[in-house]
Amino acid sequence: MQQRSTLRQRLIAILVTGVGATAAAAISFGVTVYEAAHPRAVPVVPAGEPIDTGRWNITFQAAHSGPVPPTGVEPSESKKFVLVEFDATNLSAATGFVSPTLFTVDPPVPNLPAPVFYLARDKWIASGLNPSMPERMIAVWEWPQALALPETLRLTVGSQIYKRRDNLYGASSWFDRDPIAVVELPVSRDGAR
C-alpha cells in the first residue's frame, strides 16, 4: 500500500458491496417466490414401473384392503387394513430401514397412523433391507374405523439425497427432498365379510 485509501474510495467500495448483496438477496427471494408460485409438476407413475428415489428404487405392485394383516392372523378386535405391495431395493452402501415417510397418502387422511412395513418373504415386520438385495415389501396402514376404506389410493413418493457433509455437523447422511412421483393404485377389497 503506497497510500491510505481516500474516503471516496471507501464509500464506493461500501456502495458496491451493498448493492451487490441487495441484488443477490432480491434475486434469491424472487426465485423462491417464483418457484412457490409455479411448482414443478410431479409425474404420475403407473404401478409396475420402477421409481428411483435416490436412496431406494421402488416399484409399486398392487393395493388391497381387508381385515387381515400380512401375518395372516386376523386380530381379535376387528380392524381395517390397507395394504400396498411394492418391491424395494436399497441403493445405498449400508443396511437401512424403509422410512415411514418414503411415501405418503395424498391427500393426508386425518388420524392415520404411520404405516408398518412387512417383509413378504417372512410375512412378518421387516427389519433393515440390505443393499442391492431387492425385497417384496408390504406397507400396511391401519385405517381409522370411522372412515370408509378407499377405492383408490394416491401416494406421493418422496426422494432423498446423500450429502457427504451436511450443513450442520459436516456429517455424511441422507436427507429428504421434494416428492419425485405420484402413484395411483386401485384398492381391491379382499375377504369382506
Added chain:
Amino acid sequence: MMSRFREIAAVFLVAAILYGMQRTTPLYSEITSLVPAYGEQGKRIDARAFAFAVVNVHLARMVRTESFGRTQDFTTSGVWVLIEGAAEAKRESLTLTTANWLGPSGISYALSQRFSILPGLLPNQRLEPGLPKPVLLAFEVPESEVSGATLLVPRNYMTPLDEEIRMPVTNIDTNAIHAAITLKRSTVGLPWILETE
C-alpha cells in the same frame, strides 16, 4: 505495476490454499469413527471393553428355526452367513447390539434381525466380565460378497471413538454352501443346536 501483480497472485494463492483445505478436511464420520482393533479368525481378539472370537463360519441358502414347536423357514435371495463365536465383557456388563459384514466391494451388511427371538444371538446375549459366552451372528449377503469380507464388531454404533473389532474372514469355504441350516433351542451346553443339511 509489480505490487498489483503481487496482490492478485496473493489472492489466487489464498484461494488455492482454502480450496485445498476444504477438499482435504476429514469427514465428521472419520473424525469420530471407531478405533479399529484388528485380529485373526479363530483367535481371541481383544478390545478395551470386550473380547470376541470366531469359532465356525457356515454358509446356507436357507435357515430353518425350530423354537417352542414352531418351525419357520427363512429364505434369502443371497446367502446366509452364520457365525458361531464367543464373546466376553472385560470391565462392566454390556451387550453387543450390532455387527457388520463388510463385503469386498465396501458395502456393509448389518446383522440380520429376521429370527431375532432365537437364544444366543449376539444382541440377545448379556455379557458379563470374565464369563465368556457363546454368541451366534447371522448375516444375509449376496453371494459375491461372501469371500474377502471383514467382520466388524463395535461395542454399539452410538459411541464414537470407541473400539471396533475388525476381523478379515479368511477361513471360509465358499464352495460348501449348505441347502439349509436348522437352528434349534438347546438346554445344555450351547444355547442353540446347529444342524446342516
